[in-house]
Amino acid sequence: MLRQPLPPLSAQTSPWPLPLSGRRVVIPQAAIATLETHPLCRECLPHGVGFYPHAAGHQMRRPAPRDHLLIYCEAGSGMVECAGKLFPVRAGEVLLLRPQRAHRYRANPRDPWTIYWVHLGGTAAADYFDAIADSHDEVCLPIGHHPRIVAEWELLLSVVTRFRTLPLIHAANQLKALLTYIALVRHQREARHAVLDVARVNAWLQAHLDRRVELATLVEATSELSRCQFIREYKRQTGQTPMQAFQHFKISRACYLLDVTPLGVGQIAADLGYDDPYYFSRQFKKMMGVAPRDYRRERATH
Missing domain, CATH: 1.10.10.60 (Homeodomain-like)
Structure with missing residues (x-):
């Protein structure tokens, strides 16, 4: 059974001041409303996408988030607190933050993280997270350093900046490719470290x-x-x-x-x-x- 879509909303992103090399794209609410009813992308669509390099001072707190948030720590480190548990975040790890679960996170002041992130929704957004994680309790997962993950995120950033329907449909399907590739990488890594006789x-x-x-x-x-x-x-x-x-x-x-x-x-x-x-x-x-x-x-x- 398909999950009911979230009400249209723009991503609740942090107000961290962007440097010249940083990027932050928030998709307008009207565009999200259109995508949520389109058969080619209503299952999974981006609400906002970004890249924060060496994000000193970056922090965010969401008492009741309404969408899913995926973060990939490419370099540096940070921390995240979710459901009352504190997790250190290291380079090569992904964060999976689900709706209606209060969380807060910040970059390490001594070693600020460089992160890619995407807010997402849709009727199957939770299913894509479930493909990556073994349970809803898993928040921080090691997947390692993968140039292709960075390339997939960069491609998503390049196509999400045009707020017309067809480019956004393409962006939504690029997001699906990113999520399924992360799921593949995560479980291939697990298999290498978890051999069963x-x-x-x-x-x-x-x-x-x-x-x-x-x-x-x-x-x-x-x-x-x-x-x-x-x-x-x-x-x-x-x-x-x-x-x-x-x-x-x-x-x-x-x-x-x-x-x-x-x-x-x-x-x-x-x-x-x-x-x-x-x-x-x-x-x-x-x-x-x-x-x-x-x-x-x-x-x-x-």
Whole structure:
């Protein structure tokens, strides 16, 4: 279901005095209102875009922000406070600040940051943030230094200065390209730093077919990843979630026991950690297309 668009508004930007090399573009409210109803850009559109080089004295506080704000720290450092938590900001990190979450931030007085920023809205703006972050609690994320991110932001700045409909539609779609590239970079970086040994995970699952396994137990026993990283990396490598794989292993073992032993369905279910043999039978039929007893009968006739 698409989220409802925010009411038209201009970005609430900081009054930091721009140097000659700095840029700040705020899109007029009337133009935003037009874009929010246009099918080519209503899902995600810029409200304001900027570049602040060596931003000494830069600071901002928003008690109730109405739009999303993305900041990329290219150099220097700063800090951000959001939802009562304080985060240091270093070069190569992005900030994701969501609507209706009070925040404040400032450049480090001793090492002022150089930042690119964009205020954005639209029916799918939150979805683009979700593609970058694993949860809404993630505010400051390391992505590293990437010339292409700077180039994408510079391109956005170059096209957003013309307030006619077609150039702004182009700007909105350039913003989507920027956001999805940051999401790609962030998760590629995570994958490099979070290698999962799927063979080890599968061996552990195969050794515990006789019991119910909680995901948290599996993650702790077989990796050093977070639960979200674990699920994403396992699915990336195998095409299914760990619990789906565990279910397949159990049903595969059930097929073997039905083929080579005289054990009843209830005993097989118990041996595979199922408290309810009827639930086991439903899961078996869902995967194999026939109930366990029918499976055994069909195999016996071949």
